[in-house]
Amino acid sequence: MLILDSVDNLLEHIEEVQKDVTHLSSESLLKMCAFIENGNIEVNDDIAAALQYQDIITQQLSATIEAINSMRVSIKRFSHAFSNDETLAQDSMSKLHDKLNKTLAEAKDKKSRFSGKILDSEDAVDTIEFF
Amino acid sequence: MPLVIFVDDSETALASTRMVTNSMPIEVKQYTQAQVALAEIKAGMIPDLIITDLNMPVMNGLEFLQALRAVPSTSRTPTLMLTTETKAELKQQGKVLGLTGWIVKPFNPAQLKQAITRVLRLPV
Numbered sequence: 001m002l003i004l005d006s007v008d009n010l011l012e013h014i015e016e017v018q019k020d021v022t023h024l025s026s027e028s029l030l031k032m033c034a035f036i037e038n039g040n041i042e043v044n045d046d047i048a049a050a051l052q053y054q055d056i057i058t059q060q061l062s063a064t065i066e067a068i069n070s071m072r073v074s075i076k077r078f079s080h081a082f083s084n085d086e087t088l089a090q091d092s093m094s095k096l097h098d099k100l101n102k103t104l105a106e107a108k109d110k111k112s113r114f115s116g117k118i119l120d121s122e123d124a125v126d127t128i129e130f131f
Numbered sequence: 132m133p134l135v136i137f138v139d140d141s142e143t144a145l146a147s148t149r150m151v152t153n154s155m156p157i158e159v160k161q162y163t164q165a166q167v168a169l170a171e172i173k174a175g176m177i178p179d180l181i182i183t184d185l186n187m188p189v190m191n192g193l194e195f196l197q198a199l200r201a202v203p204s205t206s207r208t209p210t211l212m213l214t215t216e217t218k219a220e221l222k223q224q225g226k227v228l229g230l231t232g233w234i235v236k237p238f239n240p241a242q243l244k245q246a247i248t249r250v251l252r253l254p255v
Contacts, residue, residue: 026143033146043150045239052237055144056215059186114186116215116236127239128246129222130232 004079008072015068018061029054056116063110067103074099132158133179133251138165138195139213140187144236148182148213151240156253165195169202177204180250182234185214185221193221196228209250213238 029051036043043051074096081092135157139145145161152159160178162168166189172178181199185192192212199205209231212222222233231250234243248255 026141029143030146033143033150036150037146037153043240045241048147048151048240049237051147051150052144055139055141055147055236058141058143059215113218114215116217127242128232128234130246130249131222131226131230 004075008075008079011068011072011075015065015072018065018068022058022061025054025057052116056114059114060111063107063114066110067107070103070106071100074103132156133253134158134160134177135180135182135247135251136168136176136178137161137182137213138168138187138192139163139184141184144184144213148243151238151243152247155244155247157247157251165190165192165198169195169198172199172202172205178208180247181205181208181210182213182247183210185212185216193224193228196225196230200228211246211250213243 033051035041036047078089078092078096082089135152137145137148137159139148139161140163142163145163149159149161157180160168160176162171165183165187168181169190183192183195187195190198192214196210196212199208199210207229210229211232211234212225212230213234213236215236217235222230225233232246234246247253
């Protein structure tokens with residue numbers, strides 16, 4: 001289906017942009033870290049937190065890249081089924097709907113899980129918990 | 132000096148911990164792959180404290196912890212999880228495997244130093 005090919009191309013583009021952003025963000029932070037270390041600059045709490053945001057950004061983007069990959073696989077399966085057999089396509093449409101919903105739910109779960117203390121209130125999560 | 136190893140697939144996360152711990156009286160070794168750290172431990176390296184990320188490719192933090200517990204020299208080594216994850220069930224899995232504590236990113240430098248000082252019983 002032409003429309004699905006366009007959606008797939010768009011998803012591929014978003015995936016590539018996210019990978020580039022992840023790479024640039026990491027490179028940028030490593031350069032800043034080298035500057036701080038070479039200059040023996042003391043890191044205060046705010047800077048330490050800011051440096052760690054990059055790790056969280058990377059994990060968040062990786063989770064959405066996984067979701068995009070999963071969506072692309074599902075769309076390709078549906079497109080293949082649609083082009084071969086109309087009855088099969090009806091069944092595949094239902095499966096595609098379920099799969100995309102599942103992918104969205106997993107992506108939202110990872111958004112929450114990979115945020116650390118960023119999206120939680122300060123009281124909600126203890127930074128350090130000893131067992 | 133006590134040996135502390137950090138394992139995190141993110142080089143930027145390792146840089147953050149390095150900057151925070153460089154003034155402490157500890158020797159630090161860092162690894163971006165848990166399986167590499169594990170191989171060195173099996174080859175004879177004996178860390179006094181292990182601080183590991185949870186979400187890593189190939190071998191995640193809990194798998195790493197489980198493997199460490201199977202090595203006689205690290206079967207009881209204090210181990211802290213340093214992660215963005217806050218799920219109670221994952222913490223419980225860590226507890227069962229003998230995890231010492233759970234640190235949520237972004238960590239506060241003073242609190243990370245305190246945790247290391249406390250676990251290693253370093254002079255304050």
